[in-house]
Amino acid sequence: MRATDCADPLMEIIDVEKHYKRLRAVDGVSLAIWRGSCFGLLGPNGAGKTTLIEVIEDIIAPTAGTILYKGERRAAQFRQEVGIMFQQTALLSFLTVAETLETFSRLYDTTEPVAHLMKRCHLGEVKNQLNDKISGGQKQRLLLALALLNRPELVFLDEPSTGLDPQARRNLWEIIKSVKSQGRTIVLTTHYMEEAEKLCDDIAIMDQGRIIARGAPQDLIRTHCKRATLSVPKDQFPQKIDIRHGFCRERGNRIQIRTENVNAVVGQLLSNRVDMRGVNVKTPTLEDVFLKLTGRSLRE
């Protein structure tokens, strides 16, 4: 899809390339980011997603290509209107959480009140603690608060929940959802499929510097992984049954049936008096889409 085909994108990335000597980290990427959407960029390590994000953020310069923000080339105002949470950032030493937010708030023309932001990002309890004395989850929330400080129209979140425990991750998701509910545009890169499925409306899968698939999570699943897998205990599986809408294979003490028509297979099993309490149904996920498209798991 060409970015220029779209009606009202907040950002347009057109034929962007970034080369490092012989390596093409980003290799001719074109895409559009819609206003108010949460756009997810997925890819294995080394796929080029952080490089692409940093090119879009104007942190590194592209080797070739054009990037438009609100239909124009990015100007000084771009920095006033975007919020960025990098994957790895050290914070200023010897400053407290509150002082860090106050310092950064003086760098923008318009900002959210610091007290309000600390409450929103659950930082009130640690506001007087030094940056290097807070936990990983608190640090991520502080980095998120810094990204939201200037009431940005567009927020970049580069792997925001990496390294967090499940509880801290869910807390962070709640904050991101509240940002999304305000109509802000979010660009998110992540390793976590669940995160992408829960937060993103629009996903691009990147591999070897290129976008290899693009669409809403469910559309990607429907397009690339049509088959669900039913698993039936071997001793319950009828001896003389011909599964008409799927393929069977033996896996240990279970029989797996891969099918595009789950209802038809379930109907056939029921008509053969198979006890459904022992049957598992696994529908395809983004992880399956990813595996199919890249041949690798996300964490590789």
Add this chain to the structure above:
Amino acid sequence: MRFKRLWAIFNTRNREFFRDREAFGWNFLFPFLIILGFGVIFKGDYLSPFKVGVFPVPHTVSVAQSIDNLPDSFTAFKAIAWVGVENRIHGVEKLKHHKIDLLVEAGTQPVRYWVSDSSPSGAIVERLLKEALAPPDSGDRFEKKDIQGLQIRYIDWLFPGILGMNMMFSALYGVGWVVVRYRKNGVLKRLKATPLTAFEYLSAQLLSRIFLLMFTLVVVWLGCNLILDFKIYGCLTNLFVVFLAGSACMTTLGLVIASRGTSEEFANGILNFICWPMMFLSEVWFSIEGAPAWLKTSAKIFPLTHVLTAARKVMNEGQGLLAVMPELGILATMTLTFLLVGAALFSWNK
């Protein structure tokens, strides 16, 4: 340029400095202790430059009791420090390692002594000893004249050197090393993501470091002066102007080093490469008068040389701003050059 942003970074850097106890120790205690140490060692006099070993001198006996075979004109000479040695073997060892310049055996007549042919100081002390033992018929071939006017103690000469050295280390490491560390750990990248411009950031760093250097200078000065009572013949305001020009120059040199790179080790190497020759050739500890002309000319590439020349003109000679204008002019030119180069090369994340 927005002053609000510059002020935010200026304040943050200052706050960081005052909260960092290691930086506090390095910037305040280190120069204070060095000056205090030297003040105690010299007690207003100069250090005896020659050392003469005497043997045998057991631990229980003082050296003075053992040198009665030497003429008074030699033993009373202030430039000689006396070192008692247990026996000849130990004495010769010390002589070989240039720990002493001459070795004398106590109680011998004629006086028996050892000297190393490879020691220039040894040759001088030998000459002094020989002339004390057999004074030449000098008659009225010479007439001694005392120095008229200012008598500058070594500690008064050294004081601006120590302050300048501290300024050099603080400016170069406080800006050069710190900015490279910030680039490496991503702090600069985070700042780049804000509307802060490189010019605002560099200006804030520059102003903050100059402020901290001058603050440190005043505190160290007051502390040392309270204890050691330095003699300052010039105007304090002029001296302040000289050090202000020096700190601006050193800080901008630090900005050049900080303009690129993400390796603290590399930055450290570069800083050492600049600091050590600058410290020795800029006459922090000793004068390079008498050194080869090319070396004296080379020393002029270092800003510290001009800072110390100007500071000593004001402090030790009581000269005014007009007399230090050449040094101030050179420092201003260097500052402008370093600032332009640093700003042109600066990168947030490379």
